[in-house]
Amino acid sequence: MAEPALKLDPSEILLSVNNIEVVYDDVILVLRGVSLDVPKGKIVTLLGPNGAGKSTTLKAISGLLGTEDGEVTRGNITFMGEDIANRAPEEIVRRGIFQVMEGRRIIEDMTVTENLRLGAFTRKDGGAAIRNDIDLVFNYFPRLKERTGLAGYLSGGEQQMLAIGRAMMARPKMILLDEPSMGLSPLLVKEVFGIIEKLCAETGVTILLVEQNARMALKIAEFGYIMESGKIVLDGPKDDLVNNEDVKEFYLGGDKERKSFKNLKSYKRRKRWL
């Protein structure tokens, strides 16, 4: 049985992924026993190189795996104590988990407001509450308010803001953010991450943040997991990770050539999931 990663009080845990295995097209094994816990009201980041399986992990949680012929074949995912693995995405949205997919994926032929209204699709609390929340989103992202044309004409940064705003519209308990920094200038990354941090602090929404930009992600997250080739290879509170020599060298260091933890003698891979 898996030992809890972050030594959390079980009542604090909102989402718990336990030793999951994910297979695409019945044959491609991508996640090989991934476990992670996300405490309520916190920002947790999942880091790792391209192709490690970060997006797959998020899709396993949100149920979008099913739309790509993927399946959780082992382990379980519990959200507020209930197993949600392999459920339909619309059910998971209704339960309060909202994924902002990689590459923003806003609806380009709709206006900003129409995109935001769609974020509230699963809500039942009527027009006035939704209009209120649109204003709330505009408070967080003032520059979206000025954009009256089609969302396809927004800049990359604005599209990312719209994608996050659209997630807010669902009033989720938890947002899964997949590489919000992708393709944005450093200045914009800073702005967007600042807003993510503020969002978590002010609304209490829990955030699981997938990033390749470890430096920025560890600035706002409280906990981090590092994933390579379909496995979690390291985890811990933000400070432990930031001060870890290997993380410094491979994820925060200046040199661009990233080696793998797997080839590292000094790093004892933890095998607690086995």
Add this chain to the structure above:
Amino acid sequence: MESNLLFQLIVNGVIVGTLYGVVAMCFVLIYKSTQVVNFAQGEFLLIGAWTCWWLVTSMALPFWIAFPLTFVFMLVFGIVLQMVVLRPLIGEPVISVIMVTIGLSIFFQAVMKSIFGVWAQPFPEIFPVKSVNVLGLQVQPAYLMSLVVSVVIMGLFAWFFKYSRMGLAMRATAFNQQVAQSLGISVKNVFAMAWAISAMVSALAGVVVGMVNGVSSALSFFGIKVFPAVIVGGLDSIVGAIIGGLIIGLLENLAEYADGQYLHLGNLYTVAPFYVLVIILMIKPYGLFGTKTIERV
């Protein structure tokens, strides 16, 4: 005298064109939200018209009750058709699904013939007058009703896709099914909805044409004429479908005029839309309003 006839034909063209537009819109609705090319669109008219005819004659219901009842029946019919026949085909190759809709078209025609016979049946007189005078023109009341209802339906469509929650969900699904699902939209429900609305609104056209020409399998041919309308407008554009419908309706009537006045080729007007279709597609392969990457709006 002759210019009067021309004017009358233009008015007819607009009226019939709006009907084509409405049916074309229904066809585009299914294509856009489910990527299915529905060759059974004409049979929706047929089934709708027979249903309404049966309610009015055999059940002796007043028309103003039978008409909405037909709508309700077609709504349910569309949902059941999607759930039973088309849902299991999701993910199958496009060509298989097209073959199935062609099969459905033949099947429904046969079923209608076996129930209602092969002869055209006239609708009982619904309106007290044969024609009404509009600005000096004689217009059949059924056509007048059709024009009003068509315009109302187009208005409702515009409202539905712009403001309603379900309409936005359908547009999201048309844009990208995975994105729609990530927002909590059930794509299956959207598909059922598209078929339901399409069947229901097509039935309206079926009833109107049935009231004018009698109810018979010729109504399916009306559905076939919608193809040029759709293709002229661009397969994936609702506005294009309406304009395409108007173009085809006008062309048909103008061709009739040209034929009657000058050419005397006979029956030219029924095929004229298809010639125009070919010419337009040679100039604009994606239709007048279609997008080049046809999945997008």
